[in-house]
Amino acid sequence: MSFNDNRYRLMATMFVAIGLAIVIQIFRIQFIKGADVIIGTTNAYAWRLDYLQPKRGLIYDRWGHLLAGNMTLYAVSVQMNLLGEGDKKDQNINKLAGLVREVLKVDYYQKLDEFKKAPNAPEEPTDLPLADYIPFDQAKRLFDLAGIMEDTDINGSKTKGKKSDSTDKTSQDGQSEEDTLENAKPLGLVFKPHLVRTYPEKALASNVIGFVSRDDKKGHWGVEEKFEILLAGTPKKVLIPRDPNLVEKMPTVPDGASLVLTFDREIQANVEASLDKALKDSGAASATILVMDPKTGEILAIATNPQVDLNEYWRFADVAPEDPTINRAVDQIYEPGSVFKIFTMATALDIGKVTPETVFTDTGSFEYAGATIHNWNGGAWGPQTMIGCMQHSLNVCLAWVGSQIGEETFYKYMQGFGFGHPTGIELAGEVPGILRLPGDEKWHPSNLVTNSFGQGVSVTPVQFVMGASAIANDGKMVTPHIIRAIIQNGHQYEPPPQIAGTPISAKTAHTLAQLLTISLVEESSLALVPGYTVAGKTGTAEIPTPYGYTSGETNASFIGWGPSDDPKFMVFVWLEKPKSAIWGSIVAAPVFSEVAQKLVKLMNIPPDEVRLKMSKQ
Amino acid sequence: MHNAQSFIQAYSQAPWRKQRLYIFTFMLILVGVAAVAGVYLYVTAKAASTGRDIQELQWTIKSLEQKNANMEAQVAYLMSADIMKQRAQILDAQPIQPEEVVYLAVSGLNPRQPVKVAVDIKPTPLPGPILTPEYSQSLLDWLAVKLKELQPLYSLAGGGQP
Numbered sequence: 001m002s003f004n005d006n007r008y009r010l011m012a013t014m015f016v017a018i019g020l021a022i023v024i025q026i027f028r029i030q031f032i033k034g035a036d037v038i039i040g041t042t043n044a045y046a047w048r049l050d051y052l053q054p055k056r057g058l059i060y061d062r063w064g065h066l067l068a069g070n071m072t073l074y075a076v077s078v079q080m081n082l083l084g085e086g087d088k089k090d091q092n093i094n095k096l097a098g099l100v101r102e103v104l105k106v107d108y109y110q111k112l113d114e115f116k117k118a119p120n121a122p123e124e125p126t127d128l129p130l131a132d133y134i135p136f137d138q139a140k141r142l143f144d145l146a147g148i149m150e151d152t153d154i155n156g157s158k159t160k161g162k163k164s165d166s167t168d169k170t171s172q173d174g175q176s177e178e179d180t181l182e183n184a185k186p187l188g189l190v191f192k193p194h195l196v197r198t199y200p201e202k203a204l205a206s207n208v209i210g211f212v213s214r215d216d217k218k219g220h221w222g223v224e225e226k227f228e229i230l231l232a233g234t235p236k237k238v239l240i241p242r243d244p245n246l247v248e249k250m251p252t253v254p255d256g257a258s259l260v261l262t263f264d265r266e267i268q269a270n271v272e273a274s275l276d277k278a279l280k281d282s283g284a285a286s287a288t289i290l291v292m293d294p295k296t297g298e299i300l301a302i303a304t305n306p307q308v309d310l311n312e313y314w315r316f317a318d319v320a321p322e323d324p325t326i327n328r329a330v331d332q333i334y335e336p337g338s339v340f341k342i343f344t345m346a347t348a349l350d351i352g353k354v355t356p357e358t359v360f361t362d363t364g365s366f367e368y369a370g371a372t373i374h375n376w377n378g379g380a381w382g383p384q385t386m387i388g389c390m391q392h393s394l395n396v397c398l399a400w401v402g403s404q405i406g407e408e409t410f411y412k413y414m415q416g417f418g419f420g421h422p423t424g425i426e427l428a429g430e431v432p433g434i435l436r437l438p439g440d441e442k443w444h445p446s447n448l449v450t451n452s453f454g455q456g457v458s459v460t461p462v463q464f465v466m467g468a469s470a471i472a473n474d475g476k477m478v479t480p481h482i483i484r485a486i487i488q489n490g491h492q493y494e495p496p497p498q499i500a501g502t503p504i505s506a507k508t509a510h511t512l513a514q515l516l517t518i519s520l521v522e523e524s525s526l527a528l529v530p531g532y533t534v535a536g537k538t539g540t541a542e543i544p545t546p547y548g549y550t551s552g553e554t555n556a557s558f559i560g561w562g563p564s565d566d567p568k569f570m571v572f573v574w575l576e577k578p579k580s581a582i583w584g585s586i587v588a589a590p591v592f593s594e595v596a597q598k599l600v601k602l603m604n605i606p607p608d609e610v611r612l613k614m615s616k617q
Numbered sequence: 618m619h620n621a622q623s624f625i626q627a628y629s630q631a632p633w634r635k636q637r638l639y640i641f642t643f644m645l646i647l648v649g650v651a652a653v654a655g656v657y658l659y660v661t662a663k664a665a666s667t668g669r670d671i672q673e674l675q676w677t678i679k680s681l682e683q684k685n686a687n688m689e690a691q692v693a694y695l696m697s698a699d700i701m702k703q704r705a706q707i708l709d710a711q712p713i714q715p716e717e718v719v720y721l722a723v724s725g726l727n728p729r730q731p732v733k734v735a736v737d738i739k740p741t742p743l744p745g746p747i748l749t750p751e752y753s754q755s756l757l758d759w760l761a762v763k764l765k766e767l768q769p770l771y772s773l774a775g776g777g778q779p
Contacts, residue, residue, distance in 0.1 A: 055686065064732030066693035070686040178684065195686055200693035244668025245661075250675060260734055269698040484731055492735040531715065601713060604728075606720040614722045 047239040054233030055195060057256035059209060059223060061265040062298075062484055067209055068224070068310075070195040074139040074181070075132045076104065080125055082188035095149045096187050103142040104131045127190070133214065139181060139191050146186035199310035205268050207327040208261075208302050208427065208482070211313040220313075221326050223259065223482065225428035230257045230486065260485040260492075262298035267291060270598045274591060275303040282587045283579030284556075288328040289595060290461045294469040294561055294570040296497040297478030299425070299462075304328045331429040333458040334574070337541025338376070338393040339557045339584065340454030342516065344402055345390060346471055347413040350508040353404045356386045356515050366396045366403075371446035373399040373453075376540065391519035393538065395453040402452025407438050410448060414457075416503035417467035418477065423500075425462050425480045434458040454541060455549075465572050466500065468559050471513055472535070472567040474506040517564040527560055527589035529596045531607030535567075536560025536592060538584035543577070553577045556584035558592045562600075563608055569599045 029035060059068035083092040097108035108130070115125050134142075181191045197212035210224030219228040233256035241249050271289050279287050291301040304327055306320040325332050348354045364380030366373045375381065375395050381388070389397035402410060414420070420435030435457055436443040450456045462480050470477035479498040486493045504512075516535040520527055527536050539557040542549040556578050561570040571592050578587045599605070606614065628634065694700070754762070 055682065058689075060732060060734060062731040063729075064734065065696070065698075066689060069690040069693055071690040072683055072687040176684075193683060195683060198690045200690060200697045202697070202699065204698060244665045244672055247668040247671045247675075250672070258734060260732060265698055269702075485734070487735040490735050492733055597715065601715070601718065607715075610720045614720070617722060 046242055048242060050238055050240050052236045052238055052251065052253045054235060054253045055255040056197060056212065057231040057233070057258040057487070059231075059258070060260045061263045061268075062260060063264065064260075065265045066200055067205065067261065067263070067265070069198050069200060071198040072136065072178070072193045073132075073196045074134045074136070075129065075192045075194060076100075076134055076139065076142065077127050077129045077190045077192070079127055079185060079188045079190050082185055092150075092187055096146075096189070099142065099145055099149060099187070100130055103138065103145065104134065106131050133196060136178070136181075140177060142189065143181050143184075143186060143191065146189050147184070150186045201265065202309045202311060203307040204265070204272065205263060205302070206307045206310050207304050207329075208263070209310060210428065211310045213313070221429070222427050223261065226426050227257075227259060227483075230488075231259070232256050254489060257486050257488040259483060260487070262293075262300065262482050262484045264300050264602070267599065267602050268301040268303065270602065271301040271595055272303040272307075274595050274598065275305065277594075278573075278575060278587075278591045279305060281580060282556075282575050284575040284587070285577040286325075286328060287576070288332075288461050288572075288574045289591065290329050290465055290572040291595065291599065292465045292469070292480055292570045292572075294465075294472040294478065294567045297466070297469065297480045298484065298497070299480055299482045300569070302327065302329045326429060327427060328574070329461045330425060330427050331431055331460070333431055333433050333460055334555050334576070335455060335457065335541045335544065336459050336464065336557060337454040337539040337555060337584070338395075339464070339537050339539025339559050340457065340459070341390065341393065341398045341452070342471060342512065342537050342559070343414065343417050343467060344398050344405070344410070344452040345386065345515070346417075346504050346508060346512050347405050347410060348401045349511055350413070350504040351405065351409060354386050354401060356511060358386050359383050360386075360389060360397045360400055362394055362396050364396065366399045366449070368399060368403050368449040369445035371449060373449055387515055387519055387522070390515060390537065391523050398453040399449035402449045405452075407445070407448050410452070411435070411437050413503060414451070416501060417470065418463055418500060419457065419459060419467065423462050423466045423480050426483050430462070431460060433460055433463050454539060461572050461574055464559060465570055467503075468561070468570060468572075470501075470503050471509050471516075472561045472570055473509070475502050475504045475509040477501050477503055513564055520560075523585075525589055526585065527558060527592045527596075529562060529593055529600070531609065532562050532596070532600060532605075533564040533608055534560050534562035534596060535564045536589075538589055540582060540584040552582075554582040556582065556586075556588040558584055558588035560592045560596070562596055563605065563611065568603055568605050569596070571595050571599070
């Protein structure tokens, strides 16, 4: 055997031994102690646990104006390992602490203490959160200053040969400012963008839209609360593969559904302006104006106070320190008073107990079940037709009408008009109102006549317009609604208008509408709209106290619609505790007129003369 | 003749010739394995690289969606009712008075319709397979297809069946 042969054999043996060792090791590491830890660690790096939050759906008005959207704000934190080591680290921390105090108004050392005090917190954070919800301009200022300070030593002189990462990227890569902010990390500062709810119209329709809280990330009030599940979508906790070969397993979540409201932004803005003026002129404690299309039930505007800029919803307590009421149109009940008489008259006309020409002789008082009813001025008005009764808003007359209707029929009709039940409008916090029925614990037989002129019954404005829609819409009562369309997965679903019932006949509706039109004209009401015929009724209700109707304060209201022969809008006005005058005919009727005059322009409704001429062509 | 046979025998029995045969065989296997491994590596690397590109594109889509949402909100702020009112005031626009409004009857004019935010998207069928079969079928698949193509020929050669 030659020397070469031995050498070859030795080398071959070595190669075989190395190969065998590798194979043995491959098998051995599968079973050694702690193999499961290695496998676990490998898997931990292979997959990343993430919480996929769908983009919250948008809210538009009927013409596509964005009422609630999403905008990018930044969460700012410090990546501690980028601050360097030893003296360099201390220098950078000093710079950073001064900078965040100046720009973010945040105490770095306090944040560090808070972090360390948290349960199970590590001794040194790898990533220290400093602030959240920082707008772009503020984040950019912090970023720019950090870039400059990073290049400057503690004495203020420029560090040799080193340029700011941030400025380099902006100029050389041509990246957008947002990209630069996300990629560069001057002084270890990390800017993480995330979408946050924003309300471009600020306080406009704030009571109806609602807001998304930054604490629980959920919708509160109005549409945001009512449609929380739909708008928010379904967040998912998922494992995302880091392995690019598993890219097809990357999970996705669909965005939340978007909503188109029946609201008209221009009408809403104009109605809110009228509301502010009414509050100022009347000195009322609160006011509510609701505008609805009486044929479809589409709510065009709801204005009520107090309002708050939804981008700063936490200031609501400052705006209304003693008043938790959010949307008086749905969550506040009140005794409507004389405006309720339209429903008593509708019932009496429908069952044929009276006609507009029926004469009632008003002696100034009416006794029923132990109760004595007087008129608002305490006077006796003598013989009056039903038109006169409505025109002069005579309690005595309507109490008599109520007694003629009888308990069973009266309450059957009132329930038919929807009183005592929520309307089902898609807004959070709707209350059902109070309609005590015969047999209820607190019901008394005298309630029949007091309820007939709107005392002892409590309603919400939205309930009221729903009931009144039957009179304006040929006897068909529509369900008030605020959602015009829902957009999900690229499809737009449009729920059709719903008829909630037909409490009165079309003939009764026409008769009563005509009666209310004539009574407004004969009364020379402040509610009249030049060039247009409108139907309506005023209401003044004393506010009850635990001792009866003794406060002297009133709820002034007005319900009206127009044009009388082909209604396009219905307006409900409610002023709570007005000071300039207590009567609905003086404080609420002019508000209706002002709103109606704006509506005819915004809704392109020609005056009656032009409209009738056009229809004949 | 004898010399020639001796030379051939010596040549065929030469030890280096056997060694070369082994080396060639080994090298052939090695090249084969290397070729397969090379192709496998290339395909795997290409798939990984494409996967990475897709991952990056997914992040880009997410980032762009975020920017779009941001821009939509900014546009809405710039066109909010309050801002538009301020702009109208700057331009000295006045609210129209009822007596200034002129109404014209225009036959066939449809009133303004509420917004359609989403256009209903219907699934669009693909025009056909993008890859030709050569890129997806195996050798056996190809053979099976070819045999199927030949089937009418040998059934005719057999004189046809009743």
